[in-house]
Amino acid sequence: MLKLPKLTRKLVIHLSLCCLAGSLITLPNQINAQVNQLSKTPHFSWSKEQFQNIDPIVMPDNYPxxxxxxxxxxxxxxxxxxxxxxxxxxxxxxxxxxxxxxxxxxxxxxxxxxxxxxxxxxxxxxxxxxxxxxxxxxxxxxxxxxxxxxxxxxxxxxxxxxxxxxxxxxxxxxxxxxxxxxxxxxxxxxxxxxxxxxxxxxxxxxxxxxxxxxxxxxxxxxxxxxxxxxxxxxxxxxxxxxxxxxxxxxxxxxxxxxxxxxxxxxxxxxxxxxxxxxxxxxxxxxxxxxxxxxxxxxxxxxxxxxxxxxxxxxxxxxxxxxxxxxxxxxxxxxxxxxxxxxxxxxxxxxxxxxNDQLPSNKHLSLADQEALEASIQGSLDQANPNKANKEKSTNNYTNHRDNAITNFFKKIFPF
Incomplete structure (x- = not known):
């Protein structure tokens, strides 16, 4: 059975549940595309409808x-x-x-x-x-x-x-x-x-x-x-x-x-x-x-x-x-x-x-996103070192940003 570090495991489980439950903000594909490509040559347009799939903030039941x-x-x-x-x-x-x-x-x-x-x-x-x-x-x-x-x-x-x-x-x-x-x-x-x-x-x-x-x-x-x-x-x-x-x-x-x-x-x-x-x-x-x-x-x-x-x-x-x-x-x-x-x-x-049930406006920074990705990838490599070494030796030019872990987080965070 794959064993991840405790903190990493908690983050993966939490993020997975969030994705499944839709409790994290979800973005329509065109918004993800726009923001992810801002440093390149994006197609720009804005209207409220463009962001209509963002889940609204919900205040807790015990809010006054x-x-x-x-x-x-x-x-x-x-x-x-x-x-x-x-x-x-x-x-x-x-x-x-x-x-x-x-x-x-x-x-x-x-x-x-x-x-x-x-x-x-x-x-x-x-x-x-x-x-x-x-x-x-x-x-x-x-x-x-x-x-x-x-x-x-x-x-x-x-x-x-x-x-x-x-x-x-x-x-x-x-x-x-x-x-x-x-x-x-x-x-x-x-x-x-x-x-x-x-x-x-x-x-x-x-x-x-x-x-x-x-x-x-x-x-x-x-x-x-x-x-x-x-x-x-x-x-x-x-x-x-x-x-x-x-x-x-x-x-x-x-x-x-x-x-x-x-x-x-x-x-x-x-x-x-x-x-x-x-x-x-x-x-x-x-x-x-x-x-x-x-x-x-x-x-x-x-x-x-x-x-x-x-x-x-x-x-x-x-x-x-x-x-x-x-x-x-x-x-x-x-x-x-x-x-x-x-x-x-x-x-x-x-x-x-x-009130810890109040929502938060803080985001996971880009550096933290990348650190989390590296931590999870490292845990996977540690759990299966033979596969990791084989991939490293057979292809030194592998695009490690195109893998299951990265693609999972791409659905959550804009890398």
């Missing part, structure tokens, strides 16, 4: 009914999720794992990659970057787009540009930074895709570094295979995870997002004062003590969105509200008000995070 009723009656957002950072428990959600357009919340991952470049010595906060006219003519000069108002040919510090990304949601500042690091819109977008895949995410699609729809950028900027109908999509639970990984590794971003105002390009002819638009910061319309960030986003398809970071009842949380649309009277539901309502209600249940 009064919370469910309150959220159902008072919240208008298309989707939302509130996450306890330490446990990754989902404290509240609606369609929390269904991908929708995220607009400028995309800038969170771009900011992560900028800080990663700084950490790696490729950039410094004081470094000056000249804004290319190719970018400013498209993104800075269009009054319909959120911008930092960059001027082509003028140099800006990385520090100023980062404040422009977070506080002004500057599409121009985002592209200037990402192009400087990666060389182009396409390469910057590919870097985002690769990073998200490293974190184990798969139900997403990215087309621009800023969150702008493809219809608003030149065709020459678009990823191969994409068209004007495409824009960045991700689920609320994954936006929360993306934000969590960003602020945990680079808390410096919170030094920017907590500011009420900032003087941009101070002491020059290009000086501006940026004011926060985060209505959840202390002193603002829906201000809450402990809120530290983070990022808004809006397009016609996305509606109004916000991902908030902070502390409630002494615990770090991430809250995301997506798809706040226009009402019949022409007004919009507010993601800030929606998040305030969520957090206010959850504050009455300070120990909810302890």
């Amino acid at each position: 009914n009064d919370l469910l009723e309150k959220f159902d009656q008072e919240l208008e957002a298309r989707s939302y999720a509130v996450i306890d950072e330490e446990t990754h428990h989902i404290l509240a959600q609606k369609e929390g794992n269904i991908p929708y357009p995220i607009a400028s919340m995309s800038k969170v991952i771009s900011t992560y990659l900028v800080f990663k470049a700084i950490k790696g010595g490729r950039l410094s906060m004081d470094e000056e970057i000249q804004a290319p006219e190719e970018i400013t003519s498209v993104l800075s000069d269009d009054p319909e787009l959120s911008s930092t108002g960059l001027v082509g040919g003028v140099s800006y510090s990385v520090k100023d540009l980062l404040h422009g990304v977070i506080m002004k949601s500057g599409n121009d500042a985002t592209s200037v930074l990402m192009w400087h690091i990666y060389g182009s819109e396409q390469e910057g977008t590919q870097a985002i895709i690769d990073q998200l895949k490293e974190w184990g995410m798969r139900d997403f699609a990215f087309y621009t570094v800023s969150g702008l729809p493809n219809s608003l950028v030149p065709e020459s900027w678009r990823l191969t295979g994409s068209d004007k109908t495409n824009e960045n999509v991700m689920s609320a639970q994954d936006v929360a995870l993306m934000a969590q990984y960003t602020v945990e590794e680079f808390p410096e971003i919170l030094e920017i997002s907590q500011k009420q105002q900032y003087v941009f390009k101070e002491g020059t002819d290009y000086e501006q004062i940026f004011y926060t638009t985060n209505k959840l910061l202390p002193g603002q319309e829906y201000g809450r003590e402990g809120i530290t960030g983070l990022k808004s986003g809006s397009t016609d398809a996305a509606g109004l969105n916000f991902v908030a970071t902070g502390q409630e009842n002494g615990r770090k949380i991430i809250a995301v509200s997506m798809g706040n649309m226009m009402r019949e009277d022409g007004s919009f539901s507010s993601p800030y008000q929606e998040i305030y309502t969520l957090l206010d209600a959850l504050a009455q249940y300070p120990d909810l995070y302890k």
Whole structure:
């Protein structure tokens, strides 16, 4: 009888049962194909129907009914999720794992990659970057787009540009930074895709570094295979995870997002004062003590969105509200008000995070997926060493990523 290490055996049994019971998120073949081929030349398209086979998140039977009723009656957002950072428990959600357009919340991952470049010595906060006219003519000069108002040919510090990304949601500042690091819109977008895949995410699609729809950028900027109908999509639970990984590794971003105002390009002819638009910061319309960030986003398809970071009842949380649309009277539901309502209600249940029956938003990272695959393959080789040695000696060029174990996990994880 084949004997596997205890932990590996448990993982295999658990994953096998999950597959059979359908308790893991299952993806239609076309979604798996899209995400698995993002680094190549995928065919891009998005609609909710594309993700219709994703199993919805189910809250446990012992979840407080009064919370469910309150959220159902008072919240208008298309989707939302509130996450306890330490446990990754989902404290509240609606369609929390269904991908929708995220607009400028995309800038969170771009900011992560900028800080990663700084950490790696490729950039410094004081470094000056000249804004290319190719970018400013498209993104800075269009009054319909959120911008930092960059001027082509003028140099800006990385520090100023980062404040422009977070506080002004500057599409121009985002592209200037990402192009400087990666060389182009396409390469910057590919870097985002690769990073998200490293974190184990798969139900997403990215087309621009800023969150702008493809219809608003030149065709020459678009990823191969994409068209004007495409824009960045991700689920609320994954936006929360993306934000969590960003602020945990680079808390410096919170030094920017907590500011009420900032003087941009101070002491020059290009000086501006940026004011926060985060209505959840202390002193603002829906201000809450402990809120530290983070990022808004809006397009016609996305509606109004916000991902908030902070502390409630002494615990770090991430809250995301997506798809706040226009009402019949022409007004919009507010993601800030929606998040305030969520957090206010959850504050009455300070120990909810302890409920181990709550679903989790954490994914098995790509590195962990590969380590698990190697562990299982090693166990199989150990159990049948003659076969393993024979395969090794007869064909040194065997594709070991095309075998029963790998193919089993391909059905679960996007390798």
